[in-house]
Amino acid sequence: MKAIVKIFVLITFVCVLSKLNSQEKQIFSNFGYGFTSPHHQEMWNYITGHTKQINLAYLEKRSDLNSHGKNILKGINICFINTGNPETMGYSFGACPEFHIPIIPNKSLYFLLGCGIEYNTKTYDKDDNYSFSAIGSHFNALIRLGFYNDFKISNRFKLNTGFFINHFSNGIIKSPNLGLNVLTLNAGLKYQLSEKKHSQKKIIENIKSGSWQFVGTGSVKQVKHDQQRSAAFLLSAEKFIKTKHISSFGFGTDFILDYSMQNRLYEMDKHNYSFSDNIKIALKSSWTIPIGELQIHLQAGSYLKNSNFKTEFVFERLGLRYFVNKNIGLNIALRAHFAKADAIEFGVAYRIE
Numbered sequence: 082m083k084a085i086v087k088i089f090v091l092i093t094f095v096c097v098l099s100k101l102n103s104q105e106k107q108i109f110s111n112f113g114y115g116f117t118s119p120h121h122q123e124m125w126n127y128i129t130g131h132t133k134q135i136n137l138a139y140l141e142k143r144s145d146l147n148s149h150g151k152n153i154l155k156g157i158n159i160c161f162i163n164t165g166n167p168e169t170m171g172y173s174f175g176a177c178p179e180f181h182i183p184i185i186p187n188k189s190l191y192f193l194l195g196c197g198i199e200y201n202t203k204t205y206d207k208d209d210n211y212s213f214s215a216i217g218s219h220f221n222a223l224i225r226l227g228f229y230n231d232f233k234i235s236n237r238f239k240l241n242t243g244f245f246i247n248h249f250s251n252g253i254i255k256s257p258n259l260g261l262n263v264l265t266l267n268a269g270l271k272y273q274l275s276e277k278k279h280s281q282k283k284i285i286e287n288i289k290s291g292s293w294q295f296v297g298t299g300s301v302k303q304v305k306h307d308q309q310r311s312a313a314f315l316l317s318a319e320k321f322i323k324t325k326h327i328s329s330f331g332f333g334t335d336f337i338l339d340y341s342m343q344n345r346l347y348e349m350d351k352h353n354y355s356f357s358d359n360i361k362i363a364l365k366s367s368w369t370i371p372i373g374e375l376q377i378h379l380q381a382g383s384y385l386k387n388s389n390f391k392t393e394f395v396f397e398r399l400g401l402r403y404f405v406n407k408n409i410g411l412n413i414a415l416r417a418h419f420a421k422a423d424a425i426e427f428g429v430a431y432r433i434e
Contacts, residue, residue, distance in 0.1 A: 111269025130165035154181035171203025195225035252425030287371040290321035298428030311341035337361040358388040
């Protein structure tokens with residue numbers, strides 16, 4: 082365990098040093114104390130203690146954007162989490178790029194969003210750790226959400242306090258995968274490093290949502306750890322409402338072909354099924370934030386057709402779309418049902434102005 086901690090500290094040190102030639106640099110650190118959410122009844126068997134979390138991040142201001150979004154902070158975060166029951170649930174080490182978005186311009190209240198990778202030291206094992214149903218793989222997707230406020234102490238130092246949610250799962254690529262949701266109250270310091278003058282960057286215009294976006298994705302799912310993996314495909318059409326603000330709202334529909342549904346229905350003792358049971362149709366709403374070529378999509382919706390509607394009648398999705406030009410973008414998203422990951426979706430998006 083000591084060796085892992087040393088490696089973690091070394092990686093953090095290298096990540097920070099590699100960025101010291103940028104302007105408006107900040108070091109963001111805090112400590113969190115909270116709990117892991119038992120969003121399934123069986124999780125009470127191994128959630129036995131409070132969680133502790135340490136975060137250390139390098140941040141810089143997005144000076145390459147136009148007037149909309151230029152106060153957004155971007156950075157790299159390294160985190161360590163004691164899950165509260167390390168003998169069963171292990172320790173968590175995460176790394177992710179993240180954005181700190183001012184909720185009110187020129188104020189100190191921020192919304193934080195980060196997406197990256199997490200390594201968990203413990204996983205489900207049918208012989209040695211059979212009760213741990215939350216995580217089936219060592220490497221998982223990491224999503225960080227939170228709100229925090231800065232309080233100025235001096236020209237260099239600020240106190241930060243906030244509420245954070247850390248979610249990690251493998252998107253049911255490997256079962257079991259209930260996922261873990263770690264909720265913490267955090268407090269720490271933000272340190273402003275000295276700035277260095279350099280040539281003005283090229284101004285990047287935000288690629289907004291446009292009028293329409295069409296998305297196609299694929300994913301791999303495993304219902305139980307002893308079953309084969311199944312493919313799932315999605316086609317989506319999204320209509321956006323243009324506003325004067327940087328963000329936009331929209332609505333749309335999803336058409337999903339999910340070949341894992343037959344295995345899921347079989348586990349529910351439903352042995353009479355047809356091809357149509359693999360089809361899901363949904364309506365959804367969306368909130369989109371553009372940051373240069375990147376778009377952050379937060380979506381929620383309900384199914385019009387789902388053969389497992391009783392337990393999967395609503396869904397939520399966090400998606401990232403990076404546009405290589407004005408029309409074509411790369412898409413990655415995590416779809417979940419009541420905070421339980423259902424699929425990690427990889428694909429492409431097409432934007433119509």
